[in-house]
Amino acid sequence: MRPVYLIPLALFLFFAGVAGYQLTQPKQVNIPSQMIERELPEFSLEPALEGMPGASRADFIGGKPKLLNIWASWCVPCIAEAPHLERLKQEGVEIIGVAVRDRPEAVEGFLARYGNPYSRIGADDISELMLEIGASGVPETYVIDAEGNIRYQHIGDIRENHVEMLLEKLEEAA
């Protein structure tokens, strides 16, 4: 048999191999935002609970770079990141929160239980800001510089080892 006849078999084995390998890999669920290094879109959200201000683009302008933390009281990983947000706050970082599809009483309960690292919390009842900024889940955290540009996106909960990294990103954005 001429070796050329083995080409289709080799191709088939190659594709079967690629497919088989991909099946064993965990599904890639992170969809990075295309808004990094671009301007934070204009937005203005009502307060997510009584007694705290809401959030808008203007709140990010001036001063030091800030964190925009998109979270929700119904989101389980948000509980895990709460102590690390608290640490970032203690390091002097201003964290502006956006509560996605959340009720004021649920937000209040969450903050009472897990602490409140936020200077303001806007209510994103119909995922408006999420879609504007290119977020695809909760929690997500963005570094916004003093000119209102999006400098970095962290997808998923902030773990202990992410705190230093975020502090560096904030430093870079200054």
Next chain:
Amino acid sequence: MRVIIAFLALIAAPLASPTLAQSSMPPAPYAYTQLDDPVLEAEATALMETLRCLKCQSQSIADSDAPMAGDMRHQVRSRLLAGESPDQVRDWLTQRYGDYVSYEPTVSATTWPLFAIPVLLLLIVGAVLLRRLGRRSSDSEMGA
């Protein structure tokens, strides 16, 4: 009894995973409400079938019941109602999520092989076939 509880817990464990956590908020106004104008609604439906749900990923936002898909449908309908064209709405989302949000393959720098390879394969098959058929007919001519 303990074994049964452990077994039930095992079955229920994936249900508690964070990706399935959802809010109890009512859907956005235009998530499940059609537009009054049937022409606009038809445009909206056509567009929604070509946009990927970011939460469920293997469904279009027209097919998904995820809250975020509802919020995306609200954006599509209210933007069309405000006078934007379907292409403008599609571009608005692609600017934010890249090609990922498109549930209809478009030709781009990364996706062109998807379209080029089948054409190339067809050309190769055609060429091989022509050569063979050509050879056979010339063979039979010689035999005749």
